[in-house]
Each structure stands twice: as structure tokens, then as C-alpha cells.
Amino acid sequence: METKFSAAQLADPGVAESEKILRKCVHCGFCTATCPTYVTLGNELDSPRGRIYLIKDMLENDRPADREIVTHIDRCLSCLACMTTCPSGVNYMHLVDHARVHIEKTYKRPLMNRLTRQVLAAVLPYPARFRLALSAARLGRPLAPLFDSVKPLKPFAAMLRLAPSSVPGKSKSAEPGARAATGTRRGRVAILTGCAQPVLKPSINEATIRLLTRLGIEVVVPEGEGCCGALVHHMGREEAALESARRNVDVWTREIERGLDAIIITASGCGTTIKDYGYMLRLDPAYSEKARIVSERTKDITEYLMTLAIPAVAAPEPLTVAYHSACSMQHGQKITRQPKDLLKAAGFMVKDPPEGHLCCGSAGTYNIMQPEISARLKTRKIANIENTRPDVVATGNIGCITQIASGTAIPVIHTVELLDWAYGGPKPAGLAATRTLEAAE
Incomplete structure (x- = not known):
């Protein structure tokens, strides 16, 4: 991609790095086929290629972010499926990260949007505050339908729905x-x-x-x-x-x-x-x-x-495991084989759900900030998982666990909990409860 940044602009290290990334893009559009928001919405501006054009225009012209670019950048899950697909090695992650910094510095968001983002930043990274907020959310859950009826309050409705019915004690x-x-x-x-x-x-x-x-x-x-x-x-x-x-x-x-x-x-x-x-x-x-x-x-x-060369064992129970590869695992860290190999060595039957490259819609706080798109992605993901008819879903990210578990009766367990069980630890609580219920029926 041809760029036209000035020498003064390129003196900024962030802009210089973004310019290098932009130059690698060849407009091929391979990224559109694996982008969850493009697949869901069908809008070119909600694809990596479309967002790259918007970012290039904003940075090249050194102008503040506007409502259009903020809308489409906010819809990006940062799932990084585009980086897995890209044949040219475009580091979309660093480019969109820089664009978000520019947006934060140059764009004044609507009041409720600013408030929601401030609440998330002030609560989620702090366990004590988060625990207190979840307790309050359980009491406020009946207000979710009311919040849903007012567009700026939809993120708060999503927060209330995502809050678990009970919170485990401190560990x-x-x-x-x-x-x-x-x-x-x-x-x-x-x-x-x-x-x-x-x-x-x-x-x-x-x-x-x-x-x-x-x-x-x-x-x-x-x-x-x-x-x-x-x-x-x-x-x-x-x-x-x-x-x-x-x-x-x-x-x-x-x-x-x-x-x-x-x-x-x-x-x-x-x-x-x-x-x-x-x-x-x-x-x-x-x-x-x-x-x-x-x-x-x-x-x-x-x-x-x-790296520890763990010996293969027989599974504690003959279970079929649908392995959901979190986007941050398969696209962000390029870890695809290891979790499945470990589960197979532990004696489990492992299946790959269809469209495994597509995000479940969790993506950090995405299921709060973009609840409608997130819900569509969750429905699609769960349908694909349930089609494999598994006994349990395994994944390696708490956001995915929370998101998927909110829409299916199949237990969703962290991969390491299944491995701990297979190698002498206790049966995962969620799996044990489900099996007990099935036996009673």
C-alpha cells in the first residue's frame, strides 16, 4: 500500500511503525473471509481491509478521529484472525492498537460511552472491586430489560446478564x-x-x-x-x-x-x-x-x-471434548496443537467444532460494549459446538468460558482443569455437577 506521510509525521515512533505496517498491505482481501464482523455484518468498513483504509486516512492526514472511524474500530474484536490469514504479514494488532491510542487522544465520546468505559477500566482490573461489583450486579439483574430499552444503557444490561448467579469464595x-x-x-x-x-x-x-x-x-x-x-x-x-x-x-x-x-x-x-x-x-x-x-x-x-514430557494416561471417564481455541490462543499466540495434543494424551476424545477460527464474541469487554454483535457471534459459535455433540467444551480463556457457558447447557471447562483431573486431581466442579444431574434424570 502506498503511503504519503511527511518526515515530521514519521518522526513519531508510533506513526513510523504504523506506516511500515500499512506498506505491507496489498489489498488482497483474504482477511475479509475470516473476519467475524465482516462475516456477520457484510460491511467492507467492518473488515480489516476497510479498517486499514480508515486508519491510513486518519493518520496520513493527521486528523482527529471522527464518529465513523470510531464506530468501525470499536466494532473490531481484535481477534487477530486476519493476521493468521494475511499472506503479507500485516501486523494488524499493532496498527489497530495505535489507532485506538489516537482515538483516545483525539475523540470525545458520548457521555454514557465514556462513563461505561471508565467503569470497566476502574473495576475489572481490580479483583476486590470486581467481586463487589458482581455482588451488586446480582441484585440489579431485574433492571436489565429496562436498560435494554435505552440504547446508551445496553452495555449495563449486558453487564447484568453476564454476572454469575453466585461468586466463588476467595482462593x-x-x-x-x-x-x-x-x-x-x-x-x-x-x-x-x-x-x-x-x-x-x-x-x-x-x-x-x-x-x-x-x-x-x-x-x-x-x-x-x-x-x-x-x-x-x-x-x-x-x-x-x-x-x-x-x-x-x-x-x-x-x-x-x-x-x-x-x-x-x-x-x-x-x-x-x-x-x-x-x-x-x-x-x-x-x-x-x-x-x-x-x-x-x-x-x-x-x-x-x-515441555515436561507428560506420559499418556487413560481418561478418568470416556468423554468427548469439543476444543474451542480462543482467538488470543490460536491467532494471538499461534498456539493450536498443544492443548489438543495434551487432551488426547490424557485419554479424551477431542473434536474441532466447525468455523473454529471465528470468535465467540467475548473479546475482553466486547460482549459488554457491543452486545448485539457479540450475541450473534455467540449463537453461531454455540451452534457449531453443539453440532459436535460433545460431553464437555474445553478452552483456555476465562472470557470464552463465561461467554459460551451463558448460552449452552454443555459444561465449559478450562483445559488445565481437565488435565489436572486426568493426572490425579479432583473432577472439575462444573462437570461433576452436570454428570450428577444427568444420572438423576
Whole structure:
């Protein structure tokens, strides 16, 4: 793609990087076939190619974002399916991230939109606040239909509907400290506790710690780590995202200096962002090298388990598992084989649902901010999953778990919970409850 940026514009590192990305685009349109919003809406401007044209025009002319470009950029899920499809290596992720920063700096959103985004940024990254908000949401759920009738309040209706009927108690798995390996120690890792996941489903990290320690891996929850910054990063709040990244880089660097094989991530959305810390902090001389090392040391739990040469076993029960590959897993981190190979080695029958490349509609806060499009994607995803007639759905991202589970009776379990069960841990609670109900019927 030909560009016409001035030398003064290219002096800005963000613009210079975006210009390099734009030049790689050859207008082929392969990305449109795998873009969930284009497949759903059929509008060229809601495809990666259309958004690239809009971003190019905005940046080249150095003009503030307007309502049209904000509408179409906001509809982007950042699922990154376009990057998997693109034959030219266009780094759409970094381009759209830069566009969102530009939008945040130059566009004044409507009042309710600003308020909604502020509430999400002030609540979701903080477990204590998030837990309190979920308790309030359960009481406010009867108001959802009323909020639905007023367009600016639809995101609040979506929040109320997504809130679980009950919230698990606080888990010791989130408490800082080391969990000793069983028997001879084979390695030492840090685990990201996360922000939303330990509130919604602490059993995921509990299963991870149990499994790793049984395999001889010491697991440490570092003091001072926090949200990875993905939520505010995707809102274009650059400084807030970089502040989160720097905090975590400092924490994990201390652990790396003490000897650390990997930083384990159990929420693939977080993993995609942390693996990008090296790029995000590339211009910060105090952090660029430390961030690069942290990114290189970061592993999804399934990536790390594959390095341990776990022996094959017979599954505790002969279950058919539909594996839902989260977008941040398959497109963001290019992890496609490892989770399925691990599940198969654990004795499960694994099936790939049709259209596995398409997003389920969760995408961080997308199911709150774009509830109508999200609902259509969820319906499509669940239909494809149910067509495989599985006993259980496995996936590696808390957002996908919450989204898919809200529309199907099939239990949706994190991959590591099934693996922990297969290798000596307890049966996952959601699966156990479902099986008990089926037996009673």
C-alpha cells in the first residue's frame, strides 16, 4: 500500500511503525473471509481491509478521529484472525492498537460511552472491586430489560446478564508465596493470578498449581503482580497499559533473577498482551530489555506442559471434548496443537467444532460494549459446538468460558482443569455437577 506521510509525521515512533505496517498491505482481501464482523455484518468498513483504509486516512492526514472511524474500530474484536490469514504479514494488532491510542487522544465520546468505559477500566482490573461489583450486579439483574430499552444503557444490561448467579469464595491460590514441588524439583515457574479469572473461576489456577507441583514444578505467586493491562490497552489508554506492564516486568524480573523457567499464563488474552510487552515498552530505555526477557519467558500453561514430557494416561471417564481455541490462543499466540495434543494424551476424545477460527464474541469487554454483535457471534459459535455433540467444551480463556457457558447447557471447562483431573486431581466442579444431574434424570 502506498503511503504519503511527511518526515515530521514519521518522526513519531508510533506513526513510523504504523506506516511500515500499512506498506505491507496489498489489498488482497483474504482477511475479509475470516473476519467475524465482516462475516456477520457484510460491511467492507467492518473488515480489516476497510479498517486499514480508515486508519491510513486518519493518520496520513493527521486528523482527529471522527464518529465513523470510531464506530468501525470499536466494532473490531481484535481477534487477530486476519493476521493468521494475511499472506503479507500485516501486523494488524499493532496498527489497530495505535489507532485506538489516537482515538483516545483525539475523540470525545458520548457521555454514557465514556462513563461505561471508565467503569470497566476502574473495576475489572481490580479483583476486590470486581467481586463487589458482581455482588451488586446480582441484585440489579431485574433492571436489565429496562436498560435494554435505552440504547446508551445496553452495555449495563449486558453487564447484568453476564454476572454469575453466585461468586466463588476467595482462593488461597491467589495469595503471594511459593508452592513447593512434590518430590524432586524439576523446575520453578511464576503464575499470573490475573484479575477477573480468580474472581470468576479460581479453580483454574488451583488446578494449575496442583498439576504443576505434582509434576515436580515449584510454583510461585509473586508479591505485587497485577492486571496485565490488556483491558485498558485495548481501550487505547496507553499510559495506563504501560504502567501495568512496567509493574509486572519489575515483579517478574526479580523472580527471573532468582531462577525462573517460565511465567505461566492461564488466560490466553493475558498471554497475548504479556508476550507483547517487549514491543509495548520498546521505547523505554529502562524497561525495553527487561520487557523483552519477560515476553520471551512467558508461556501459556499448555505450552509449558508440552515441555515436561507428560506420559499418556487413560481418561478418568470416556468423554468427548469439543476444543474451542480462543482467538488470543490460536491467532494471538499461534498456539493450536498443544492443548489438543495434551487432551488426547490424557485419554479424551477431542473434536474441532466447525468455523473454529471465528470468535465467540467475548473479546475482553466486547460482549459488554457491543452486545448485539457479540450475541450473534455467540449463537453461531454455540451452534457449531453443539453440532459436535460433545460431553464437555474445553478452552483456555476465562472470557470464552463465561461467554459460551451463558448460552449452552454443555459444561465449559478450562483445559488445565481437565488435565489436572486426568493426572490425579479432583473432577472439575462444573462437570461433576452436570454428570450428577444427568444420572438423576
